[in-house]
Amino acid sequence: MNIQQRATLDDVARLANVSPKTVSRVFTQRDLVSAATVERVLAAAKRLKFRPNSVARNLRGGASSTVGLIIGEMLNPFYSRVATGLEKVLSEHGKTLIVATTDDTAEGEERVADTLLSQRVSALLMIPVGEDQSYLEGERQLGSPVIAIDRPARNLVADSVVMENRNGAFEATRSLMEHGHRKIAYICNPANVYTQVERLRGYREALAGTGKAAATPWERLIDDPAIDPVHVVSELLDIADPPTAIIAGNNRMCVGVLRALHGKDNPPALIGFDDFDTADILGVSVVSHDAMEMGRRAGELAMERIADPTGFTQQLVLPTRLILRGSGERPPLAS
Amino acid sequence: MNIQQRATLDDVARLANVSPKTVSRVFTQRDLVSAATVERVLAAAKRLKFRPNSVARNLRGGASSTVGLIIGEMLNPFYSRVATGLEKVLSEHGKTLIVATTDDTAEGEERVADTLLSQRVSALLMIPVGEDQSYLEGERQLGSPVIAIDRPARNLVADSVVMENRNGAFEATRSLMEHGHRKIAYICNPANVYTQVERLRGYREALAGTGKAAATPWERLIDDPAIDPVHVVSELLDIADPPTAIIAGNNRMCVGVLRALHGKDNPPALIGFDDFDTADILGVSVVSHDAMEMGRRAGELAMERIADPTGFTQQLVLPTRLILRGSGERPPLAS
DNA sequence: TTGAAAGCGGTACCAA
């Protein structure tokens, strides 16, 4: 096998006996070139295995054909659904998706943002992790739109797509209350992020009724990825006045709770946040939201902002939906 | 908000009163520049919010800092685990990952391969879908290594990372036989792909014992994404001589079978291929393999091939492991 | 240690 040289516009031009510019036209504005020339050029291109270099192409215009997405990790189905929705939109617009992950750390976020911006992505989409995205302010002014997904960016002017966290949690809590529960737990990890803060608020408001929303004895707000949900749940159920129902703050936590409750005789009611693949089989009630739709909307927002960087920034709020499948309708144990 | 111009090397050079080349050195071979100059340049760069353009940088060398990955879809946890492992390796090498999806169609594959190659990815990794990847042969000769993951490429010289499909299926079948099963079904969709062909072979060989491996009455080899697994399973269990055990060819099919068996009184034994998130909770026995490891190995292979495009191509085979969690140990119904 | 000039693979502008 011999490594050949990759053919360039000039090579094709020479072989086809036209100017490089004409070759360029054939690949971009074909209708401006006579049919005969087009044919000749294409033949030459094929013979030389020529393929336009979109990198060089974009060097001129400034705007590249890539869009960057920063997420915590691809294993999380929530993240990958967002990526899926986004990729769909991008491919419709002839853009490709560069995915970078941060392992859910703020340092990682800044590092990969830097890398992506060096690649001159035409927009930077992200599910923010850090407490502060002000480091991107300069970029935005330089014309790289930033779109925050799932959580708004902080200290940065950016469009965002979020969902009705508070209301989702409110409705889940109310539903549990309607089934007779009063001692309802809320467990999440991490806790110190926008989505959890909002959900917690909805949970507290529902429990407070018309009173003043306040912390409850059944909240477990954890901020340590190393902590095993199973342990937390077991401990929670062993306290003096244990909850009769649990709301799990996200999909990971929900699966953890399921694992903890597995085999238990009279499990508390359970409602999770985020739907997941086998939730129907396991009969798990969840507050569902359309993560793919979030990705899609974020992508559209990005396209919009690329076309008009000066427009007003928007915040899109997508609805949530309570899906009852059994685990959320279990009544409290008669005591 | 005013959109400014993005600063270039030259702008920085002008402000720092040095030549562009010196600025370039500061960002690439800093030790060749005097400390005082470095400082001056960095100050100027900071003031102008300069960020080196890695696209322009790579234009010269030919090799870009991106690697392309073509997968069917990101929603499939198997694919996203592969992507995760790959991304880890790439980020260690300072490369970024461009992900493109094909919706598991051959046309999609060729289309996105074209897009990625136009971006001059330094390597093209893919989980092949189409029957034929010969359309990439030219590229390989042009120096773009191709690495096939999960299934070998066809009609193309390419490295690949696959797993012990045949043996995995063989062991699963043997395990079921040891639990007393003789009428064992194999269900998959799609069926006409390398992995399934191999697994089917392992299944048949186990059933044949020392005899000649042949098709069994309990095979359901489907090739239509629109067909509902639930339906197939129900039908299979209604035949005159129904199976007492089922092997599901992949994670999707396994969840489908679970759904179909859900609520059934005396469900057949079940072993799935590919582990999944809640398999432990559901007590599902599976043939497990490390998809992240596949991605990782594929990434390493890519780095190797980028460094030395003329080396021998390799095929890596990763092991599988049978995990028994209950569903695979159910004995056949006494009849 | 620093700089000048050419060029990477294309495109935009203007002219023919």
Add this chain to the structure above:
DNA sequence: TTGGTACCGCTTTCAA
């Protein structure tokens, strides 16, 4: 309909 020329942002010679 086609071509010439400059230039995108940076790096690579080679010299100073």
